[in-house]
Amino acid sequence: MSELFDAEMWEATKLTLRLAFVTTLLLLILGIPIAWWLARSKSFIKEIIGTFVALPLVLPPTVLGFYLLLLLSPQGNLGSWLSEVFGSPFPFSFKGLVVGSVIYSLPFVVQPIRNSFEAIGDHSLEAAASLRASPFDVFFSIALPLARPGILTGSVLGFAHTVGEFGVILMLGGNIPGETKVLSVAIYDYVESLQWEKAHVLAAGMIGFAFCVILSTTLIERHWRKKSNE
Amino acid sequence: MSRFEAKLKGRLGNFLVDVSFTIPHTGITALFGPSGCGKTTILRCIAGLTQLEGNLVVDGKSWQDSSNFLPTHRRPIGYVFQDANLFPHLSVRKNLEYGLKRIQIPRKNQLWEEITEMLGLEALLDREPSKLSGGEKQRVAIGRALLSAPEIILMDEPLSALDRFSRMEILPYLQRLHLDLKVPIVYVSHDLHEVEQLADWMILLERGHVIAQGSISSLLANPQLPLVGLPEAAVILEGGMQFFDSTYCLSLIAVNGGFLTLSQDLGVIGSRHRLRILAREVGIAKSWRDGDASFLNVLSAIIMDIQPFGEQQATVFLRLGKKAHGDALLARITRKSCDVLQLKKGDEVKALIKSVGLVSIPTVNQDG
Numbered sequence: 219m220s221e222l223f224d225a226e227m228w229e230a231t232k233l234t235l236r237l238a239f240v241t242t243l244l245l246l247i248l249g250i251p252i253a254w255w256l257a258r259s260k261s262f263i264k265e266i267i268g269t270f271v272a273l274p275l276v277l278p279p280t281v282l283g284f285y286l287l288l289l290l291s292p293q294g295n296l297g298s299w300l301s302e303v304f305g306s307p308f309p310f311s312f313k314g315l316v317v318g319s320v321i322y323s324l325p326f327v328v329q330p331i332r333n334s335f336e337a338i339g340d341h342s343l344e345a346a347a348s349l350r351a352s353p354f355d356v357f358f359s360i361a362l363p364l365a366r367p368g369i370l371t372g373s374v375l376g377f378a379h380t381v382g383e384f385g386v387i388l389m390l391g392g393n394i395p396g397e398t399k400v401l402s403v404a405i406y407d408y409v410e411s412l413q414w415e416k417a418h419v420l421a422a423g424m425i426g427f428a429f430c431v432i433l434s435t436t437l438i439e440r441h442w443r444k445k446s447n448e
Numbered sequence: 449m450s451r452f453e454a455k456l457k458g459r460l461g462n463f464l465v466d467v468s469f470t471i472p473h474t475g476i477t478a479l480f481g482p483s484g485c486g487k488t489t490i491l492r493c494i495a496g497l498t499q500l501e502g503n504l505v506v507d508g509k510s511w512q513d514s515s516n517f518l519p520t521h522r523r524p525i526g527y528v529f530q531d532a533n534l535f536p537h538l539s540v541r542k543n544l545e546y547g548l549k550r551i552q553i554p555r556k557n558q559l560w561e562e563i564t565e566m567l568g569l570e571a572l573l574d575r576e577p578s579k580l581s582g583g584e585k586q587r588v589a590i591g592r593a594l595l596s597a598p599e600i601i602l603m604d605e606p607l608s609a610l611d612r613f614s615r616m617e618i619l620p621y622l623q624r625l626h627l628d629l630k631v632p633i634v635y636v637s638h639d640l641h642e643v644e645q646l647a648d649w650m651i652l653l654e655r656g657h658v659i660a661q662g663s664i665s666s667l668l669a670n671p672q673l674p675l676v677g678l679p680e681a682a683v684i685l686e687g688g689m690q691f692f693d694s695t696y697c698l699s700l701i702a703v704n705g706g707f708l709t710l711s712q713d714l715g716v717i718g719s720r721h722r723l724r725i726l727a728r729e730v731g732i733a734k735s736w737r738d739g740d741a742s743f744l745n746v747l748s749a750i751i752m753d754i755q756p757f758g759e760q761q762a763t764v765f766l767r768l769g770k771k772a773h774g775d776a777l778l779a780r781i782t783r784k785s786c787d788v789l790q791l792k793k794g795d796e797v798k799a800l801i802k803s804v805g806l807v808s809i810p811t812v813n814q815d816g
Contacts, residue, residue: 341533344497347520348527349547349596355521359546363537 222419229396230404230420237312237400238380241319242327245376248320249327250369254361256328257335272325279322283389286318290390310392315400318386323379327372334368335361367439374435378428451507452600452632456493458500460486465500465656471600471649476626476633478643478664481653487636490653491602494634495527496520506600526593526631528603532585534577540588541573547596559595566628567591567621583614587621594625601625601633607642622646640675644668644684644724645807669776671753671765676778681727681763684807685775689719698744705767705774706747708804722807727763727778731800734789745801749777751793754786762786766799 256268274282290297290308301307308314338361346356362369384402391398393407401420408417452471459465465486471477479487492498496511497520504511511518526547534543544564548556564570567587577585586606593601606622607615623646625633637643643650643664650667652660652675660673665684668675675681685708687701692713699714700707701721714721736746750772753765762783768774777799791797 341529341531342535344520345527345529345533345535346546347497348495348525349592350521350550351546352521353519355550360535360537364535366537 222415224416226395227404227416227420230399230401233312233396233398234381234400234402237315237319238377240316241323241380242373242377244316244320245323245327246369246373249324249372249376250331250362252324253328253331253368253372254335254357257332271328274322275325279383279385280389282322283318283386286314286321286386286390290314290317309390310394310398312391312397315387315391315398318390319380319383322383322386323376326375326379330368330371330375331365332368334365337368338364367442370438371435374431378431381427382424453505454490454494454502456490456500456502456504458502460489460500460656463656465489467653467656467658469651469658469661471632471634474630474632475648476635476646477649477651478647479634479636479651479653480640480643480647481638483638485653486656487638487653488604491604491634491636494600495525495602496523497527524597524599526596526598526601528586528589528593528601528606530605531609532577532582532589534580534585534588534592536577538577539573540569540575540577540580543577543588544569544573544592544595547592551597553597559597563591563594566624567594581614582610583617586610586614586618590618590621590625594629598631601629601631603633603635605636605638608637608639619645640678640680640682644682645722665775669765669778671755676727676755676763676765677757679728681778681780682724683727683776683778685723685725687721687723689714689717689721691717703768703775705749705769708747708801709744710804710806711744712806714806724805724807725777725801726803726805727780729802730766730777730779731802732764732766732779732781732785732789732791733798733800734795736798741800743800743802745804747777747799747801749774749797749799751791751795751797752776753793754791756783760784764791766797768799770796 252271256264287309288294290300292298292301292307297308304313308317342360342364343356346360347353351359382402383400384406387398387400387403393399393403401424405417405420408414408420451473454470455468457464457466467490479490481487489498489500493500494504496518499517503513510516511523535546538546548560553559564573567590569588569591572580572584572588577588580588590606607618610618626646635643635647647664650661650664651658652667652673660667660670665686667673668681669683670676685703687703687708689699690702690707691700692698693700697711697713699710699712701710701714701723703723708723747768748770749766749768750770751764752767752772755763755765757763757780760782761780764779764781764786766777766779768777779799
């Protein structure tokens with residue numbers, strides 16, 4: 219076991235999970251309000267903002283990574299300000315990976331949550347308002363619980379997508395063990411250096427992980443749907 | 449007397465809404481009109497769910513004027529939606545508690561007991577909304593609205609999404625509300641029969657305009673209004689139980705200007721009842737001798753007006769009593785009978801009533 223799964227692989231796994239958890243958390247904090255606004259707003263700007271959020275779906279990760287690298291580099295305005303506030307520059311650091319991952323996975327989180335919010339419709343929200351619930355109260359007592367399936371799907375997609383991320387990370391973070399060397403980069407490295415057996419362990423593990431994630435999400439959603447249709 | 453005054457103006461689809469009306473202190477006020485006349489929009493404006501220009505004043509307090517607009521959650525309303533709109537993720541109990549938790553009143557427990565008992569909700573409390581029938585859902589929705597201790601209740605066609613049986617199940621509850629509550633109810637409907645069974649007052653709407661408002665009995669018999677031109681034109685009479693003839697199981701009811709006989713036991717002497725007489729169930733005779741025909745209800749009346757109704761028929765507007773002091777009555781007869789009998793305004797005639805419908809349950813005095 220210890221030969222098959224060495225300290226280096228363990229480090230990459232831990233880093234990947236840490237990145238995925240932090241990213242998913244930030245994605246939810248950011249994505250839920252964005253999804254709510256996109257679902258409820260009637261202004262025209264929302265389609266523009268919606269398009270920006272969706273851009274990473276279409277763009278090659280290298281394009282995103284390249285611009286993020288420029289934007290976050292300490293030579294730029296934003297980059298120098300950020301590195302002052304956070305004490306160190308963003309590129310080639312864990313922080314940089316988090317920023318890149320959040321932007322890269324945002325559409326995967328926002329879209330299902332927005333769909334869920336839109337599916338609620340006005341009826342329940344108006345009923346809540348007529349029962350003295352303020353808009354804030356309506357959001358927490360009605361909209362969030364009813365959007366639960368979308369929030370679950372969004373978090374799972376955001377998490378899984380971050381785990382499987384490669385291009386943005388390579389552009390923005392490089393390949394620093396323990397800091398930016400995540401699983402996908404490690405697999406790439408093993409293949410490059412012809413350590414196929416190690417690549418197999420990680421790659422097969424990723425397939426198993428993806429399978430479990432998708433299956434369990436489907437089952438949970440089915441359970442919820444059954445419960446609400448009973 | 450009126451506690452609610454509204455003036456609203458604005459575009460709705462392809463016509464202009466421009467209404468001004470008042471809602472009395474108690475009783476059910478029907479916002480009545482054909483589909484698309486703007487009645488639901490007006491109700492939504494009262495709730496603050498839709499915004500048109502105008503003023504809403506309740507008990508001297510402004511809910512809306514040119515400079516302020518009270519949001520829905522600050523208005524002490526209870527809104528009953530067409531499709532119940534229960535929260536699907538909450539049990540019946542949690543649905544009912546939703547509004548109650550968000551208000552500050554003394555004796556919440558007492559209110560809870562009263563409302564759940566009145567609407568028969570105890571057995572439903574631990575059920576999920578998806579497991580309720582249409583009628584049960586609407587009962588829960590009414591209970592939920594009442595438990596937010598509203599100062600005005602707004603109902604948007606609460607029966608229209610229900611089948612006939614569920615309607616029959618809900619109606620008695622609504623009529624009971626009417627008796628028990630001191631809170632005014634605004635009731636949107638396009639079903640005249642429903643309005644006749646429930647409402648005390650009516651605001652008649654057409655394409656965004658109020659064409660009449662007043663007590664339901666006065667509007668139903670008003671020759672100027674389109675209601676008398678409907679095939680199911682009818683009048684509503686209120687009367688008190690006088691006497692029960694147990695031999696034939698007949699009740700005698702005193703209405704303003706005469707007595708009516710109903711072939712059912714209406715209970716306690718003195719109890720008040722609401723009766724409905726369809727225009728097509730009323731015939732006219734110039735003279736009458738007791739014992740000449742099988743009609744039980746033959747009342748003296750004066751012809752106030754005659755209007756043609758279609759090719760063959762005419763609507764005759766009557767007032768009960770020899771001095772036309774009583775309630776209004778409508779008779780729909782053929783134009784031929786009209787000519788043969790040479791009926792004209794001011795004639796004293798006999799109204800022959802084939803059947804008198806009882807509108808379900810006892811009613812309170814309108815000013816009660």
